Amino acid sequence: MPSTTTDSDGTPSGAGKRRAPLNRATVVAAGRRVARDQGLSAVTLRRVAAELGVTAMALYRHVGDKRELLVAMLDDVAEQLVLPDGDGSPSDRLVLAFRALHDHLTAEPWVTEVLKAGELFGPRASRFVEHVLALLEEAGLTDEQAADAYWALWWYTFGHLSYLPALRPEGRPARHELMTRVRMNDHPRLSRMLSRPPRQAVAQDAFVPGLQALLRGLLPD
Helix, strand or coil, X not given: CCCCCECCCCCXXXXXXXXXXXXXXXXXXXXXXXXXXXXXXXXXXXXXHHHHCCCHHHHCCCCCCHHHHHHHHHHHHHHHCCCCCCCCCHHHHHHHHXXXXXXXXHXXXXXXXHHHCCCCCCHHHHHHHHHHHHHHHHCCCCHHHHHHHHHHHHHHHHHHHHHHHHHCHHHHHHHHHHHCCCCHHHCHHHHHHHCCCCCHHHHHHHHHHHHHHHHHHHCCC
16 A cells, blocks of 8 residues: 655645645634534644644644644634724723623633633733723722722623533533422422523523623722
8 A cells, every 4th residue: 555645734645735825823723613613622733634634743833732722722712802992981891892702702612611721821812801901990990909800800701601501402401300309399489490491592691781780899980
């Protein structure tokens, strides 16, 4: 059986050429596609290479390892976040900023999984943090108060994003079986609440009112 050879860019010889050249940007884009379509656990250099139609060794010219790839993917997501312009009060603009962040990360659920580990982040996300801190300062908070407020707003947003996967249909049969073990006669309020189970669309709608309530408690009158 003849051995397989590759061209200088890692493409198997005789294979059809890719439409885009292999560079760091195309590697990062492929990593994001794999993460969105197959989940974070599927993101390996071998799988991303297969997505691009190249050998795994070809990727090492652009990313040193999986950790570097994930940081680059996070940075790419952060760079694409559009910070909304607008007039209005700092509170109104903070709602716009965190809603934009929430919507942006909802489309990239793997980001929440990476951030949960607490080790990696995209350095370009500092642009969003600086924007929020400036608005909190404009609202009259001291540096210390602004820092505390930022973390409260981020944790609220992050918690909401973390729960959204639990509302997907594939998780409901298992939860339903567990709920049958709860004595509902002992918990009438819980029973009434569960008669209207949360759906992802409802949860999305609940994000902004909760954010507004949090801001009312954080910002001076």
